Amino acid sequence: MSNVLVLGHKNPDTDSICSSIAYATLKDKLGEQAEPVRLGELNEESKYALKYFQTKAPRMISGVSEETERVILVDHNEKQQSAIDIDKVKVIEVIDHHRIANFETSEPIYYRAEPVGCTATIIYKLFLENNVTVEKNVAGLMLSAIISDTLLFKSPTTTNQDIEIGKELAKIAKVELEDYGLSMLEAGTNYSDKSMEELVELDSKDFNLSGKRVKVSQINVVNPAEILRNQEEIKQVLKKNTEKQSLNLSILMITDILNSNSIILAFGEDYKAIEYAFNVTFEQNLVLLEGVVSRKKQMVPQLTKAFEALQ
């Protein structure tokens, strides 16, 4: 039988990369062969974490069905965020912290979702439940995932579990949490070698929300003005994506990780749903949302409800 592959979502973020490595490590220690893989390029933040904790990146693949019959999904479950041929293989486990949608099995599986800030938080609990010791570098990678997903505990998705487990992992990884976290997040805001097209694609997820096709991209920045210099070019990318992919709405959240707010650039006739959801008005496809930093918790549910209300 072929190896089980452990994969995070398309356009992988640090949680998808590090959780696939950590969970494959746990599986190996439990005597079940599993290989972490990734569905796209590493971002600068993930590169920083992998280098710091001296770990090889997961192998990059484009499809799963020619490699294996069995996969484990981490950090996602929605079909359109997974491998393009995910329907051709058997999903045997899911470890995730997102809403559940566009996901169906014909047989019972192991599905572990918890409303915590990061998949790695759940995976650390699974190490404990299985009495498996967490080694320094794996601890560092799980810590990196938690820092990334919670923006160093500033995101409203943060739970006490993320904070407590983050602190424990920092001890095992032998790093000073705040220092390491800021350095890693800052490394992630370096987009200097990216085209605007790549910038929008980098951390972009597709959703079906109340029947609407919506793409929500997000980038973390420490200086929004720098990105906004290119706003015309970004709008052109959003416009092109909307037309080419027949989207109802294409959004880029430019999230200021120091001041905890997001500038929203949007294109597509359904931009009115954002205005409805947050009681704001776009000017030249642009609006500031105070306090909004989480796509999962502060954008997707609100848009879902707005689309329902406007139907």
Add this chain to the structure above:
Amino acid sequence: MSNVLVLGHKNPDTDSICSSIAYATLKDKLGEQAEPVRLGELNEESKYALKYFQTKAPRMISGVSEETERVILVDHNEKQQSAIDIDKVKVIEVIDHHRIANFETSEPIYYRAEPVGCTATIIYKLFLENNVTVEKNVAGLMLSAIISDTLLFKSPTTTNQDIEIGKELAKIAKVELEDYGLSMLEAGTNYSDKSMEELVELDSKDFNLSGKRVKVSQINVVNPAEILRNQEEIKQVLKKNTEKQSLNLSILMITDILNSNSIILAFGEDYKAIEYAFNVTFEQNLVLLEGVVSRKKQMVPQLTKAFEALQ
């Protein structure tokens, strides 16, 4: 804020009844108010278990949305198996051991599914993980659920975890596992006061399998011949259900719990899917399937594949 309700599936079986009680007990001990409820009449087996372990039946309700805004699902997740107005409330947790389908949330939730024989097996693990002591009667109810779902460990859905946890629970509940189990299962095969209509409805679940509307009912018996005396009447009930509910296929599994096989009565033009799946031929709407006792593991996935193949 209103109480959280903990509910099992429609036409509740012993797992749905006992797991809702056990999980509400755990929640209470963790300081979160929760009330177990049920969506239908108790079967004879559940009555036996509740009486033996001196526990009040969960309150029966018909809908959830007038009672609460928040529910926890145990032993099911598919919408059509849940409360009729389930879309009007928020599902905040799911504890289950079935396939995942027709289930979607707009926000992250706690979802704990494991491919084990019984929901109560998972709930016992949650007691342990949360360091909460299991009391005698609750242990007895969880044991009853495991015996019921695994047919005293004879069903192919049984895992080592079910067996080990079952033995532990029997100790806490102070019963001899085999003796208690056989008595409880036998109590469940008493259908003397049931009409054929009630018999078919008793443990019946609706599925959407590869686009087909399928109802799969199941009854456990120790003497199939007794039930088969009424086969003409049962066929009439299946026929009526098929027409009235626009089903593609309506199935009754008459499961011989001593000899581990099932006689299948089926109605609906898509009965050919059963013939294809098991390489058998119906005679007068009836066929014997050797070794088949589990709807979840030996009927639903096989039919799903057959429907796909025959499309």
